[in-house]
Amino acid sequence: MRRSARRPTIKDIARRAGVSQSAVSFALNDRPGVSPATRERVRRVAEQLGWQPSTAARALSGEGAATVGLVLARPARTLGVESFFLRLVSGVQEALAERRLGLLFQVVEDVAAECEVYRRWWAEHRVDGLLVVDPRHADARPGLLDSLGLPAVIIGGLESGSADGAAEYPAISELRTDDAGAMASIVDHLYQLGHRRIAHIAGLPELAHTRRRTHSLREAAGALGLTEVRSVSTDYSDAQGAAATRAVLDDARPPTAIVYDNDVMAVAGLAVATERGLAVPGDLAIVAWDDSVLCRSTHPGLTALVRDTGAFGRRAATALLALLDGEPAVHVLDERPRLTPRGSTVPLAASRQAHGKALGS
Amino acid sequence: MRRSARRPTIKDIARRAGVSQSAVSFALNDRPGVSPATRERVRRVAEQLGWQPSTAARALSGEGAATVGLVLARPARTLGVESFFLRLVSGVQEALAERRLGLLFQVVEDVAAECEVYRRWWAEHRVDGLLVVDPRHADARPGLLDSLGLPAVIIGGLESGSADGAAEYPAISELRTDDAGAMASIVDHLYQLGHRRIAHIAGLPELAHTRRRTHSLREAAGALGLTEVRSVSTDYSDAQGAAATRAVLDDARPPTAIVYDNDVMAVAGLAVATERGLAVPGDLAIVAWDDSVLCRSTHPGLTALVRDTGAFGRRAATALLALLDGEPAVHVLDERPRLTPRGSTVPLAASRQAHGKALGS
DNA sequence: GTCGGCAACTAATGCGCTTTAGCATCGAGT
DNA sequence: ACTCGATGCTAAAGCGCATTAGTTGCCGAC
Structure with missing residues (x-):
């Protein structure tokens, strides 16, 4: 078995460059105390040897682990089609790469396990900061991370209420999604098409954004004088999406439009509609929250709320970098997603009015 | 700004337990040299303090980084619907969790960048081993990792040819997917349904498994005396899947069955068929390689090749753990995925024979 | 009764790096 | 001429752990 090549250390560089180890360290970290000539020479030797600082040694001497964590x-069972995360992570990495930060990624079963991971990572000195996803109502994680002194960015934002821009915790930022604005744009869109009865097939009820969307639907509908709106929560799966669709369609006064909290359920809902002989968009309009190839592959294509998930991840990571640099925590609102109309919602004039039954009062 | 709580170290434990640091180290690592009583006492103190070994310190004293890497x-653009990876990673973590190993995850643009990441991780001492995905024809990565002395598991396996069980590199294992067996089962299934002209909408041509599948299709078809089979390669996107579908359907003698290398393209292909007025499965049978919610949400449901991706990831991680333990590299063949028939392929008797045109000669 | 040998520990070293303290050297100031 | 203060460097300590080389105390063997 061939031995692995030894990694070069600053000692090797020092020897080759004819200086002390500390001089090398100064030179490579842009610290004063070395002449420009020496600095340049050291740099060349390091380059030539292919030297990279050992993160372990760096972490040990107090520099942090050069790593941020993300726990899902x-x-x-729920890991089905999840295009969101990979794109988010991809964006995150773009921002992290500039600082050569690594991303420690872990999938766990529930939030309790997630908290354990945070504790362990903290004690093990593994991460400098965290990206927290799927914020929940009365979420215990920000408090935990604050007490551990780990900077973090809450991706998606916590509650709807405290949009004050002030930070509750000194080292925990929030990147909020504009769920209220997005939901308003969906409701407006449907209203203008003539819809008066709207159902919302939501995701997990404990998630903060589910609560925000549910709340915003009621607000937006209220503003337009709509009373026949309802939200049903699910676990995001196609099965529950289909079941919820059947449930709302079985209503005495069924909705003429359904908003789904993800693409998977929207597609499942479309299948249910087809199964029941309901024409989409003629008898039922469908809107999907979050676009993906699924929404484009169906017949008709599904009107969807499009956001640039990569950019979203990039902004989240950038916010974390700012925290790591010691800047104060911020609460920022991300840009509003755009509603992209497709075949599943169509202006009244173009839809099959002839049926008469298509739209509510 | 509140200071973060100090992490307990082995020194703290030593002080509280009234022994030396080395005794603590021995006690906690199950090394001889401490009495059972002392060992127990030290353990209790450590527990009480919530001590966890600093991975940085461990790594520095030669124990490895307690981390494995995975680069995608x-x-x-191609990160669309990718249920495969999250499920794979989820499985990987289950196996890694037992050893408290972390997973360093990175998304990059291409293989060149991937190799750079490997080099950097090696130099930075960040990982003990790697999981390599998307193996390619004439792949440079195994050679690189071997020269760096980093153990790795090639997920999916390299070439079809060298099924000799022997390892080319001493610390690089392969977990092969049984593409040949799977393709044979698909072809058999279609053959028994009466199909004689089969098209294969493949993925990226440079991927090893694409080559294996393409090759296996020819083999399996040849064994049954079928000559009218073809493979078309794509980038896995819905767009190219649809385009390839149109291309093969435009053929003078179009296929009566199409095998898609992923679920996304299969759904896109179904949409194309519908668009052209082709009945599925009457006029065209569709098989998807890899199942997902997509295949279940369409009408008809898509016959798919189902594999337990979580278990696959678990096996890959387990193979890596074995390598890290110093066991010799292995080349193992993973279990054959199961073909799950759904509405998109139906026995001849049940399909719309009346049309006559449904099946080829 | 002495000594080898073992059990149970402690002391000390090193991993690769950052950082503080220390040490020459040199030019400028008085 | 001598000091002062930069400047450019080296020596050494320390981060938290594993590990190797002692060090003690005790028991059995001779």
Whole structure:
């Protein structure tokens, strides 16, 4: 078995450059105390040897682990089609790469396990900061991370209420999604198409954004004088999406438009509608929250709320970098997603009015 | 700004337990040299203090970084619906969790960047081993990792040819997918349904498994005396899947069955068929390689090749753990995925024979 | 009764790096 | 001429752990 090549250390560089180790350290970290000539020479030797600082040694001497963590708490069952995360992570990495930060990623079953991971990572000195996803109502994680002194960015934002721009915790930022604005744009869109009865097939009720969307639907509908709106919560799965669709369609006064909290359920809902002989968009309009290839592959294509998930991740990571640099925590609102109309919602004039039954009062 | 609580160290434990630091180290690492009583006492103190070994310190004293790496080389554009990876990673973590190993995850644009990441991780001492995905024809990565002395598991396996069980590199294992067996089962299934002209909408041509599948299709078809089979390669996107579908359907003698290398393209292909007025499965049978919610949400449901991706990831991680323990590299063949028939392929008797045109000669 | 040998520990070293303290050297100021 | 203060460097300590080389105390063997 061939031995692995030894990694070069600053000692090797020092020897080759004919200086002390500390001089090398100064030179490579842009610290004063070395002449420009020496600095340049050391740099060249380091380059030539392919030297990279050992993160372990750096971490040990107090520099931090050069790593941020991201834990995804999802039961394995729910990991279905999840285009969101990979794109988010991809964006995150773009921002992290500039600082050569690594991303420690873990999938766990639930939030309790997630908290354990945070504790362990903290004690093990593994991460400098965290990206927290799927914020929940009365979320215990920000408090925990604050007490551990780990900077973090809450991706998605916590509650709807405290949009004050002030930080509750000194080292925990929030990147909020504009759920209220997005929901308003959906409701407006549907209203203008003539819809008066709207159902919202939501995701997990404990998630903060589910609560925000549910709340915003009621607000937006109220502003337009609509009373026949309802939200039903699910676990985001196609099965529950289909079941919820059947439930709302079985209503005495069924909705003429359904808003789904993810693409998977929207597609499942479309299947249910087809199964029942309901024409989409003629008898039922469908809107999906979050676009993906699914929304484009169906017949008709599904009107969807499009956001640039990569950019979202990039902004979240950038916010974390700012925290790591010691800047104060911020609460920022992300840009509003755009509603992209497709075949599943169509102006009244173009829809099959002839049926008469298509739209509510 | 509140200071973060100090992490307990082995020194704290030593002080509280009234022994030396080395005794603590021995006690906690199950090394001889301490009495059972002392060992127990030290353990209790450690527990009480919530002590966890600092990975940085461990790594520095030669114990490895307690981390494995996984790099995904995909242009951001291609990160569409990718249920496979999250499930794979989820499985990987289950196996890693037992040893408290972390997973360093990175998304990059291409294989060149991937290799750079490997080099950097090696130099930075960040990982003990790697999981390599998307193995390619004439892949440079195994050679690189071997020269760096980093153990690795090639997920999916390299070439079809060298099924000799022997390892080319001493610390690089392969977990092969049984593409040949799976393709044979698909072809058999279609053959028994009466199909004689089969098209294969493949993925990226440079991927090893694409080559294996393409090759296996020819083999399996040849064994049954079928000559009218073809493979078309794509980038896995819905767009190219649809385009390839149109291309093969435009053929003078179009296929009566299409096998898609992923679920996204299969759904896109179904949409194309519907668009053209082709009945599925009457006029065209569709098989998807890899199941997901997509295949279940369409009408008809898509016959798919189902594999337990979580278990696959678990096996890969387990193979890596074995390597890290110093066991020799192995080349193992993973279990054959099961073909799950759904509405998109139906026995001849049940399909719309009346049309006559449904099946080829 | 002495000594080898073992059990149970402690002391000390090193991993690769950052950082503080220390040490020459040199030019400028008085 | 001698000091002062930069400047450019080296020596050494320390981060938290594993590990190797002692060090003690005790028991059995001779």
